[in-house]
Amino acid sequence: MDLSAAVWRKSSRSGGNGGQCVEVASNLPGVIAVRDSKDPDGPRLLFTPAEWRAFVDGVKDGEFDA
Numbered sequence: 001m002d003l004s005a006a007v008w009r010k011s012s013r014s015g016g017n018g019g020q021c022v023e024v025a026s027n028l029p030g031v032i033a034v035r036d037s038k039d040p041d042g043p044r045l046l047f048t049p050a051e052w053r054a055f056v057d058g059v060k061d062g063e064f065d066a
Contacts, residue, residue, distance in 0.1 A: 007025055
């Protein structure tokens with residue numbers, strides 16, 4: 001998939017120290033793209049909007065807390 005039009009954004013909870021951050025592009029039709037902010041030319045993960053919403057809801061509900 002061509003992601004050249006992706007507008008990447010970092011979480012507002014990301015620190016400014018260049019740590020463990022991901023960037024998300026949600027401006028593409030029918031897909032949410034995720035990448036490692038430290039490797040912007042590296043691999044990207046693609047999700048449907050429903051898959052991404054399920055993940056975000058799970059994070060908010062503490063589903064992934066250790």
